[in-house]
Amino acid sequence: xxxxxxxxxxxxxxxxxxxxxxxxxxxxxxxxxxxxxxxxxxxxxxxxxxxxxxxxxxxxxxxxxxxxxxxxxxxxxxxxxxxxxxxxxxxxxxxxxxxxxxxxxxxxxxxxxxxxxxxxxxxxxxxxxxxxxxxxxxxxxxxxxxxxxxxxxxxxxxxxxxxxxxxxxxxxxxxxxxxxxxxxxxxxxxxxxxxxxxxxxxxxxxxxxxxxxxxxxxxxxxxxxxxxxxxxxxxxxxxxxxxxxxxxxxxxxxxxxxxxxxxxxxxxxxxxxxxxxxxxxxxxxxxxxxxxxxxxxxxxxxxxxxxxxxxxxxxxxxxxxxxxxxxxxxxxxxxxxxxxxxxxxxxxxxxxxxxxxxx
Amino acid sequence: xxxxxxxxxxxxxxxxxxxxxxxxxxxxxxxxxxxxxxxxxxxxxxxxxxxxxxxxxxxxxxxxxxxxxxxxxxxxxxxxxxxxxxxxxxxxxxxxxxxxxxxxxxxxxxxxxxxxxxxxxxxxxxxxxxxxxxxxxxxxxxxxxxxxxxxxxxxxxxxxxxxxxxxxxxxxxxxxxxxxxxxxxxxxxxxxxxxxxxxxxxxxxxxxxxxxxxxxxxxxxxxxxxxxxxxxxxxxxxxxxxxxxxxxxxxxxxxxxxxxxxxxxxxxxxxxxxxxxxxxxxxxxxxxxxxxxxxxxxxxxxxxxxxxxxxxxxxxxxxxxxxxxxxxxxxxxxxxxxxxxxxxxxxxxxxxxxxxxxx
Numbered sequence: 121x122x123x124x125x126x127x128x129x130x131x132x133x134x135x136x137x138x139x140x141x142x143x144x145x146x147x148x149x150x151x152x153x154x155x156x157x158x159x160x161x162x163x164x165x166x167x168x169x170x171x172x173x174x175x176x177x178x179x180x181x182x183x184x185x186x187x188x189x190x191x192x193x194x195x196x197x198x199x200x201x202x203x204x205x206x207x208x209x210x211x212x213x214x215x216x217x218x219x220x221x222x223x224x225x226x227x228x229x230x231x232x233x234x235x236x237x238x239x240x241x242x243x244x245x246x247x248x249x250x251x252x253x254x255x256x257x258x259x260x261x262x263x264x265x266x267x268x269x270x271x272x273x274x275x276x277x278x279x280x281x282x283x284x285x286x287x288x289x290x291x292x293x294x295x296x297x298x299x300x301x302x303x304x305x306x307x308x309x310x311x312x313x314x315x316x317x318x319x320x321x322x323x324x325x326x327x328x329x330x331x332x333x334x335x336x337x338x339x340x341x342x343x344x345x346x347x348x349x350x351x352x353x354x355x356x357x358x359x360x361x362x363x364x365x366x367x368x369x370x371x372x373x374x375x376x377x378x379x380x381x382x383x384x385x386x387x388x389x390x391x392x393x394x395x396x397x398x399x400x401x402x403x404x405x406x407x408x409x410x411x412x413x414x415x416x417x418x419x420x421x422x423x424x425x426x427x428x429x430x431x432x433x434x435x436x437x438x439x440x441x442x443x444x445x446x447x448x449x450x451x452x453x454x455x456x457x458x459x460x461x462x463x464x465x466x467x468x469x470x471x472x473x474x475x476x477x478x479x
Numbered sequence: 480x481x482x483x484x485x486x487x488x489x490x491x492x493x494x495x496x497x498x499x500x501x502x503x504x505x506x507x508x509x510x511x512x513x514x515x516x517x518x519x520x521x522x523x524x525x526x527x528x529x530x531x532x533x534x535x536x537x538x539x540x541x542x543x544x545x546x547x548x549x550x551x552x553x554x555x556x557x558x559x560x561x562x563x564x565x566x567x568x569x570x571x572x573x574x575x576x577x578x579x580x581x582x583x584x585x586x587x588x589x590x591x592x593x594x595x596x597x598x599x600x601x602x603x604x605x606x607x608x609x610x611x612x613x614x615x616x617x618x619x620x621x622x623x624x625x626x627x628x629x630x631x632x633x634x635x636x637x638x639x640x641x642x643x644x645x646x647x648x649x650x651x652x653x654x655x656x657x658x659x660x661x662x663x664x665x666x667x668x669x670x671x672x673x674x675x676x677x678x679x680x681x682x683x684x685x686x687x688x689x690x691x692x693x694x695x696x697x698x699x700x701x702x703x704x705x706x707x708x709x710x711x712x713x714x715x716x717x718x719x720x721x722x723x724x725x726x727x728x729x730x731x732x733x734x735x736x737x738x739x740x741x742x743x744x745x746x747x748x749x750x751x752x753x754x755x756x757x758x759x760x761x762x763x764x765x766x767x768x769x770x771x772x773x774x775x776x777x778x779x780x781x782x783x784x785x786x787x788x789x790x791x792x793x794x795x796x797x798x799x800x801x802x803x804x805x806x807x808x809x810x811x812x813x814x815x816x817x818x819x820x821x822x823x824x825x826x827x828x829x830x831x832x833x834x835x836x837x838x
Binding site for chain 2: 312
């Protein structure tokens with residue numbers, strides 16, 4: 121029996137995707153092979169990768185002057201790969217610090233350049249997005265880096281920063297494909313796949329053409345965006361099976377009505393949970409309302425000593441992975457695209473019952 | 480219907496592994512989740528990763544003073560990651576050049592250090608392994624790098640170099656787990672998974688403890704062996720599904736009788752094909768007999784104009800991916816662990832028939 125899996129990532133995938141993957145495991149479309157066994161340079165896999173890219177371009181309305189790369193290593197590797205690829209002519213970059221993932225990006229970037237923290241929400245325990253008028257951007261920065269959805273703190277940008285001529289670089293790991301975005305406002309968008317895209321081990325990079333020639337000589341070939349763009353992401357053997365699953369997710373998303381339709385569902389799912397939290401004195405979410413994440417909803421029980429009982433009762437009802445990240449404690453419900461509204465309803469219902477029993 | 484897939488990688492996987500993966504796709508062991516959906520820090524996945532590592536340690540008899548890392552990026556990424564992790568106190572390394580994969584390693588290493596090519600087989604078109612007495616090792620090299628099986632040229636070391644106190648670093652991508660090796664003779668062993676281990680997107684690194692503290696400051700955290708060793712390969716989210724499939728492959732291999740048993744099969748499979756090639760004037764293999772790869776068997780037809788007809792006929796009989804790498808041309812049969820002897824027999828039979836018809 122399938123359960124409701126609120127994991128922050130790797131996370132729940134659409135059931136039809138898993139059914140198709142299971143059915144095709146031994147013989148993809150009469151090829152006599154599993155996708156896992158296909159040469160990445162064979163016509164079968166190239167077809168799969170091309171379709172995945174093309175569907176992603178459609179879903180996100182990616183302009184033609186942006187390259188889509190399917191790489192490896194996740195956002196944590198990319199935290200190093202970004203400065204490597206962008207620092208050829210500059211020696212500094214601006215970072216906005218909105219939480220744990222911003223901090224990781226900043227720490228890694230310091231290996232390669234001077235980092236100016238243009239704004240930080242640390243003063244209020246990362247419960248908001250610093251408004252742009254408070255940012256202190258530096259002169260001569262190679263780029264401005266933001267994490268547009270903090271998976272751990274549950275803080276999301278619901279607006280797009282304006283950094284003028286300086287390229288805006290965004291870690292969108294945990295909310296890409298959850299809502300419409302204007303790609304043309306960004307220089308680079310990147311993310312690990314293991315939330316709304318597919319299995320862990322695949323990294324998406326969407327990069328504007330004119331930024332492809334700024335790599336430091338120390339950039340490994342496997343992570344050099346220009347080399348990868350010229351080689352259709354096949355400088356090294358790509359994570360072929362993960363690309364295939366991502367392609368199935370993109371197809372599923374198109375069948376759901378694309379990003380605008382899933383965004384509506386996501387708004388409704390998030391409202392269900394936040395409205396419940398706001399009506400309750402027993403549970404609380406610390407994030408400023410305008411900056412709350414639709415994907416990751418951290419919450420606390422008034423009485424921490426009930427945490428274990430809460431998790432145990434949830435598990436008995438088939439709801440798992442609700443424990444908050446160790447950096448912040450409490451609970452967290454990640455409600456990505458593939459989490460059905462029934463899962464959120466079941467959670468809210470359980471939370472109500474638990475409150476009645478223990479409140 | 481399943482076919483015989485002679486791809487050099489990603490390559491054929493054991494059919495029982497694919498059957499189990501298909502059966503467990505929607506619900507792994509009653510967890511209600513696909514392995515793809517599991518948090519990498521949950522007890523289910525940690526159990527999967529621990530068992531995979533423990534089985535690999537058993538299969539390869541890995542001593543306790545070696546760490547096993549499950550990373551990402553394949554051998555091409557590792558070509559940069561190796562010098563990054565080993566050059567802290569030195570500025571040069573020795574490389575032995577036995578073919579296309581050695582050349583890639585050398586080219587990448589030159590970004591980080593002075594490379595001394597200690598020996599090269601380029602004089603005879605990479606058809607042999609230069610004997611160790613011809614190697615000109617340098618003084619003060621951080622390590623000596625070899626590629627112990629050249630996937631494209633079909634050249635394999637059937638002996639282990641002795642580099643004294645200088646760590647021996649080996650790219651074993653395309654023959655790891657195909658035969659017994661004495662791990663203790665190596666400082667670092669690495670390889671992409673997509674031949675004998677599992678799906679593309681997973682990199683194995685086996686590194687001796689005392690080499691874990693030699694990284695350059697520019698090493699990305701996701702690829703810093705020491706950080707990854709301390710974090711059980713979870714500095715970043717690992718390629719969880721690929722690790723799961725690798726674990727199933729390791730179980731299958733244990734069921735086959737382990738590495739000594741599969742080595743016997745591999746010797747028999749390779750002999751079947753090479754003996755046939757050596758008896759024929761119609762086909763030829765250019766590699767010196769003592770240095771021939773058991774995994775990758777390149778061969779040529781006397782008359783190149785028949786190449787297309789050969790490939791077409793093979794495909795009609797359910798044998799695919801026999802075209803040689805574009806760097807060397809001709810044909811190549813990759814006969815990894817998961818290629819059943821029946822596949823090699825079918826190939827040899829077809830080659831005999833084709834020769835009779837066209838010879």
